[in-house]
Amino acid sequence: METLILTGNHAVAYAVKMARVQFISCYPITPQTGIVEKLSDFILNGELEAVFVPVESEHSAMAACIGASLTGVRTFTATCSHGLAYMHEMVHWASATRLPIIMAVVNRTIGPPWNIWAEHGDSISQRDTGWIQLYTSNHQEAFDTVLQAYKVAEDPDVLLPVMVCLEGFVLSHTVQPVVIPNQEDVDAFIPHEPWKHIIIDVDNPITHGNLQMPEDWFYEFRFLMHRAMEAAKEKIVRCSKDFEKTFGRNHGHLVEEYKCDGADVILLSMGSLADQAKVAVDVLRDEGYKAGALKLRAFRPFPEEELRRVAKKTKCILVIDRNLSPGKGGAVASELKAALYGFKGMPMVLECVAGLGGRDVTLEEEVNLMKQAFKVVEEGGEPSGIIWLGLK
């Protein structure tokens, strides 16, 4: 075990190396490139024994990972933003083929205008593809989550690909200390056994993808994907607990609570803003506010039960979404409200869309936003649409 000072990108690359990934295919895009550059170094200096295929597009990167995963080897790719959008067709193909591919998404805004900075809109727009989506808040969590992702994805009851999301620049290009575990412990945590449901074997030939008529099995295949997503909730929790036993850390399982007991207002967010929210809560608690913070770690599968469990404790959940569905609002707020609807004793939900295009959301802004929410609660008010933070 050692502690290294790493960028978020390099933290991901170290985890990929320690997971003994056998096949990597990638196309460069800022701010993801640091991951594959580091992986290329690892392969060159012999620290990682993997086939590396530098393709001509993200569409091809995912297609190549699909091909490799069909041979039962552990695969990895990384992308973001326009690259992820360009890859979209194959993102669907990977999950519907039920392949445990892991992809780091270094969240970046989609243009125009060109913008290379952090936003969750790129991965949120892949919401319905059937990929598990885990959002990370710091470098250690990004490292740990890559390892956990392989364990969850390759579970025979899951067999779905996983996006490990970390915000561009905020995490990818900053440095933090990262505890690197012993290789033997990682090997024991994620032993690799090829998946058996679909595998290329010339002695046992299969065809895959054959046309289905509406009365055949397509509907059932999609039902099974949904069931696997539901199963993944428990697997993510168990994996996170097992991880803690071996490595002594956890980052929350599906959601992470911070001082939520007895809180009148809870701030719900994903990624780096969720870590900052803890500081905001401490500031508010010092001023006498009963504040709490809740980090959404898994966006897919969406942890409805856990969110309701926490929601029961409070009067108001304030959501900061670093994404926007124009004409509706933020994705997390929308989904939270749907998850709470119809259940007894559910709190008010206030929604804020902020941090788009990488615009900074400061601690002070988070604190003031929370104070606004407390005011609404005290005055017995109700939600009045999206709160825009510092809109010019």
Place this chain on the structure above:
Amino acid sequence: MSAKKVFQEAPEEYVLPGNSACQGCGSTLALRWVLKALGKKTVIVNPASCGCVYVGLYPRTAISVPYIQVAFAAGPAAASGIVGGLEARGEKDVTVICWAGDGGTADIGVSSLSGSAERNTNYIYFCYDNEAYMNTGTQRSGSTPAGAWTTTTPMGKKEGKKDMALIMAAHRIPYVATSCSSYPLDLYDKTKKAKIIKGTRYIHILTPCPPGWRFDTELTVKIGRLAVQSGMWLLYEIENGVFHLSAPSRKILENPEKRVSVRDYIKAQGRFRVVREDEIKRLQETIDEKLEKVAELDGKPLFF
């Protein structure tokens, strides 16, 4: 090699009866001979195309080697992944092929194909060329020849056919060949030769299509032969950059009396019904010029 010897050497059938190809399909005929040449240890990647239909409806299949269907533009990249995965698995005796139509090759898949060739990915890419999007009901592709009717060129295509074999040769890959489903022995021999070469190999097969080209189903072989005998379609190899005409095309070059007029080829198909006589005359002149140039190139390096 003679047909008799092929059936002795490769008696196994990998394209099984009961497949759901159209009657008279040139593509399945070509695949049958390709798989005879490659044998059991072959993995097929098939991007969206007629191949996704004639393989049969789930849960049945008509191809008895691994047959992986992928999205339209994804064939060469998925094949690259399988090649890499097999390498990581330490399997060295499996041949990976991509079996794609002309739309998947010349249009939507061209970026992926070019990338795989630039990386000299160790696989064989087959384009079965029925000269339009036949699976979706005959829309024009980059590989549709000038003059051909399609549902999106109701008065005949104005532009010419994209020359994919030469484009692929320009990638300086070790082996490029053209063939035709009406010349199965030519296709068999070229596939066998390609099998033992390392790197990216590209074989472009003209496969006549009765419903799309508008001819009777019993004429598939004849139409393909007319394409070659008229010089409309040339059979050749480019091995390590050196151009060689194949026997059927050399025959019409060396024995002009064995050549048929392009008019015979055009008039045998309903798809060229909108082509005027003066256009046929111009096409004949173009082919005559092409054959003269090809005669000069035979046996010589194609590129500087």
